[in-house]
Amino acid sequence: MREAVTTRNLSYSYPDGTVALSNINITIHEGERVAIVGPNGAGKTTLLLHLNGVLESTDGEVKIFGKNVNEAERSEIIRSVGVVFQDPDDQLFMPTIFDDVAFGPMNLELDEDEVRRRVKNALDRLGLTGYEERCSHHLSYGEKKRASLAAVISMEPRILVLDEPTANLDPKSRTELIGIINELNREGVTIIVTTHDINAVPQLVDRVYVLNRTIIREGTIREIFSDAPLLRENHLEVPEVFKLFEMLKCFGYNCEELPLSIDEAIKDLTETIGTNGGHIHLHIHEHTHEEMEKVKHKYRYDHH
């Protein structure tokens, strides 16, 4: 697999001298789905803005498909890396949705037919057909969010970077958006997201970087979620299903790998029931209470 995104010793300080990023080394391969998680103010957005050269590092380098972002032709980087901002109001500014979605392709100096084709595709894909002449400031938040994704995928980037894609969305819009992101990934688009939506992580990505000014840890979702002290130090959490099955273990439920999502939970339950002759057995044994307190304590932020 080709390396899609590579950063080497990437550091960045704000003009006032505050260090935002320090010594970031990440490697993301083509077609991967990766999340960058970490506490508020960890530098997640700042890191994303480096990936397409909008912010230039004070130190270190960023490579996209092996090309140094600061040295390569801007349009080439823009073509490869699409960034969807957290607040759609920052991203949509043209008088109509059509113009907004056409804005990127126009800047790539594509010919008119190609621009129209791409706008149509992008709008179709996000269920925004018929919205061409609407203006963004009259849309709902969910629609705006989809429009801002359309405005980026119309550039047909190989790498899609999304800052908090599921934030502030209602459950239906959230599920739909996750679906679209995964569909793009199946077509080969590399996905990089930042998120606080811990329940979305198993649905969105396979691998996680924990960022807190610098890269604290890298691993599969399971590796990261299994490291309670790491989670606590970086203000993170595990999905509710994960916690529930950890509780079930205290009642004697036998499960080797804690499920990360409802789907995995169903699979795990079905298998366990299957191997146990059609039922599962839970009971309270002498350590149940003690173990449960431990698990509860592990994930609690509200007492010290």
Next chain:
Amino acid sequence: MLDHPWIDRFASLDSPIHRFDPRAKAITFLFLIFSIVLLSAVKLALVGLLTSIFFLALSRLPLRFALRHIKWVSLFIIPFFIVMPFTVEGSEIYGVHGLKVTYEGVEYGALIALRALSAVILVLPMIATTRFEEMMKALERLRVPSIMVQMLIFTYHYIFVFGEEWERMWRAIESRGFRLRTTLYALRTLGRAMGMLFVKSYERSERVYYAMRSRGYTGRQRTLAEFNLKRSDLVLSTLIISIGVILHIIQMEVM
């Protein structure tokens, strides 16, 4: 929800003016506005006003909508009409306490008021009958400098965004018990809130700029649009230009 000051709220109605090509509309109406504004005879200016009213009627824009926009501009016109009769030298028609109203003054005041009112009325069929973005594209096709068109687009868009931002802030302020009174404290709070809006706007502008650069913005901007001149466009254009020209020919004959 903010009561959006949509200037193009009635752009989807149907009338000869609505069907008029936006490029031709912009040019011919501007031409007519200038020719009326440059008239120097009151009678002709009156004809100009009637012409404007004719085009407003032709555009089928609701009268209430038109009056609402004309009302505000009138506030600037009326003072001229009041002040001029007293300040322009000439033959007195009425005198009170040393203040004299002159015939020339009344005439000059009327002339200014008529011309301004005509111009304001004509702006409505020119702008309010075209969707905003179409007018912007028309301007772009007419080779108005891109930077000016972009500024108009941004201004238009962010009026709504900032309006809503301000509304949110104001609600938050009011829901903590603040009432606007004419006390120093209230004014100071208002000032601070406005200052905050500026800071927020500045920060937003930075994020918007990043977002634009992320999509390859380099300062130039192109949009897609199709405009085709029809025969009816040529007829209407000729009519409007002729009115402007004829008004000035008559003026030369009279003077």
